[in-house]
Each structure stands twice: as C-alpha cells, then as structure tokens.
Amino acid sequence: MRRTKEDAARTRRAIMAAALKTFSKQGIARTTLESIARAAGVTRGAVYWHFANKRALVQAIRDDVSLPLIDQIDFTLLKQKDMPPLERIERFLVGLIEAVERDSRTRVTFEVMSFKCEYVDDLARELREYGRKNDRLRETLTKVYKEAQAGLRPGVEPDLAALETVTFLAGLLRLWLMDRHATGVRGHARALIAAHVAGRRAA
Amino acid sequence: MRRTKEDAARTRRAIMAAALKTFSKQGIARTTLESIARAAGVTRGAVYWHFANKRALVQAIRDDVSLPLIDQIDFTLLKQKDMPPLERIERFLVGLIEAVERDSRTRVTFEVMSFKCEYVDDLARELREYGRKNDRLRETLTKVYKEAQAGLRPGVEPDLAALETVTFLAGLLRLWLMDRHATGVRGHARALIAAHVAGRRAA
DNA sequence: GTATATACAATCACCCATGTATGTAACAGC
C-alpha cells in the first residue's frame, strides 16, 4: 500500500482540498476528520499521518493561500518603484480582488476563514495573527502614502489614510465574499477601489 | 418549584446572558447546552423549555441587540430631518461605534457574530439576513446622499457613495472589534468616520 | 378548592467524534 513520495504529496493535497470543500459546506467545527478522509478517498489514518489534528489542517490550508499572497502584496506595494505610489495601492487592491475572483481555492479559503470559523481557544491565535498582518499592512501603506504625499489631496494624512485603506479593504473583502450573486459589492469592486484611491489623490 | 411569570422571564434572560458569555469564551459550536445551563444556574431542561435548540437561542440573542439597533439607525438616518444629511450619516456611524463602546452586551454579541460563529446549514440564513440588512442600509444611505447632493464633492455619486459607506462600516466594525487593546482602529474610530464623511463633502 | 397548565429537574437511550495504538505493505537505502 505504501506510495512514493509524490503519491504521498498528492494525498496530502487531496486531503487539504477535501477538507476545504467540506469546511465550506459544513463549517470547520461540524466537519469530522472522518468525512474529510472519505471525501479524499482515504481513511482517518492518512489524515492523522499528514496532520497532527484538525487545527493543523486548518492552519496548513490557510498558509497555503495566505503566504503567497503576502509575498505578492509586498512586491506590489514596495518593489514596483517604477509605478507611482497611489497607482501601486490601487494595483494592490485590485490584485487582491482579482485573486479571489480568479482562484477558487483562494476564494473558498477566505470564505471559510471569514464566515465558517470560530476563533476561540487554539484558533484565537490565528485571529491575532490576522491582526498583526493588518498592522504590518498599515505600516507598509503608511510608507507608500508618505511617498505619495506631494500628490495627496490637502488634509489627507498618510497615517490616517493608511488606516482608512486597511479598513476599506477589510470591508470590501467581507462584502465581496458575502455577495454571492453579484448584486452588490461584487459588481462594483473596481469602481469602489477607484473611488477610494481617487478620494485621496490631489485634484 | 414552579415560578411566577417574572421569575420565568428572569431565567430566560439569565440563560441568554450565560449563553452569550459562554459563546464568547468557547464559540457557539463548542458550547454545550449543559454548560450554558450550568452558567445560568439551571439545568438543560430549563434551556429546552425556553428555546427549541441552540440555533433558536442564538437567534434570540442576536435579535435582542440587532432589532433595537435597526430602529435607532432608521431614526437617525431618516427621521431627523432637522439635521443636514451628511451630518446624519456621520451621527449614524458614530452612533454605532458608541453602541459597541457603551453596551457590553451589544459588543460581545457582535464579537460572537463576527468571529465565533460558523454560518452553515441553519445559520447560513442568518448571513443572508445580514446581507439583506446591508442592502437596505445601502438603499437608505443612497436616499440620504441624494438629499445631500448639492453639498457633495463633484464626482461623488450617491449610489456609489452609499456602497462605499456600507463597505467602510463593515470594515470599521470588524477592525474595531478585533482591536482589543486599542492600538489600531479603536482609538481612531471617530477620526476615521470624520475623514470618511469629509471625503464626500464639497470643499 | 380543584384542575390544569406551567416551569422547570432528572433520567435515559443513542450516536458520534477523537486520539491512539497496532497492523501492514511497499519503497528506499545499502
């Protein structure tokens, strides 16, 4: 029965995919490791082999989409020095929306993390981690807004503007994810982003 | 053992309070009706007497803070005709922040609904309900922004502005609730609200 | 003053999830 390393990696991915799908349907708490295993075509033994418990599985799924995204964010905001700062911020926001539009794994993972996860006990640290990510994003945005200061509308302070953008993004993502039939935010995401950035740009 | 009607109402409230506290600590899914009953000083029999099941309890708790809040929102936005429209919007936003600042029951309920609840199966309808509330709020805000149209910054469309405000509010509340030690949004909520409204007001 | 409905408490039967321990077959190194 023993498989090769590639086989093992494939079952690991299969378990993660099955878990994500089941989490999305039933929520994390109500999902049993047994049902995940069944959906992945393995037994609980395989799940316990690859992951210590459900929490480790959740974290793996989350890191799987979160870590690459963070890299992309840092690149867009900080490394693209040839692009004007405000445009970089707009690109960053659009990039995130495009990520959830394009990649269903990213989208479903965000859905699960936003609406199908109870942040208590061991999971509570995940929430604090999310808070720290927001703090870092805010600092990064502050730098970018300071770069753009000459082009900012009078009265717009980089520090507060960064906080506004973080707030805007949190709301945008949340409402985008909720709007499953594109009657609300989903159809106007680009317009909202453009308006948000335009509101900070000097006239 | 039979109590009077006031006694019964008091145990009902005690159960709801105990449930809210326990939900906040352990999340909804991991909270057993037994532990709720213990925290309220009754047995599961009492809980099942007052509520059909856990879902009904959740809904009762949610309605308990949500319904009065909606009344207050409608009043602030629509009935205060003596106040200029943009100021009414600002008041409305500040009012919500004040509500979660002032009333711990409201705050904890929002925390539970935001971070300690899995919206699946029967609870999924609660999420759709929340979506509909957002839609109604958006419509209401559109009316108010239309009222304010003469005082709006050129280029600001009432329809999009309403959507922006709903988005802003969603993000604001979420980040405010997450910011448990007031290092981020919690200390700047008023400034954020003022900036949001100012960004839409004609210079 | 009695009957009935109320407001719970106590008990029961059932199922289900978790973690762990053990079994086992195949691969990978030598």
Next chain:
DNA sequence: GCTGTTACATACATGGGTGATTGTATATAC
C-alpha cells in the same frame, strides 16, 4: 535482497452531547 522506515488502514478505548421522556411542585384560572 535485506532492512528499516514510510505511508497509510484498521481497530480500540473513551468521553461527551443531544433529544426525548418522565417526574414534580407550584401558579393560575375557573
């Protein structure tokens, strides 16, 4: 080609929650 380890499957022990049923004492209605 033997061996130890990997990658699982199977089996077991345990605990805990739910819903339903039954019991019961007291308001409350008449």
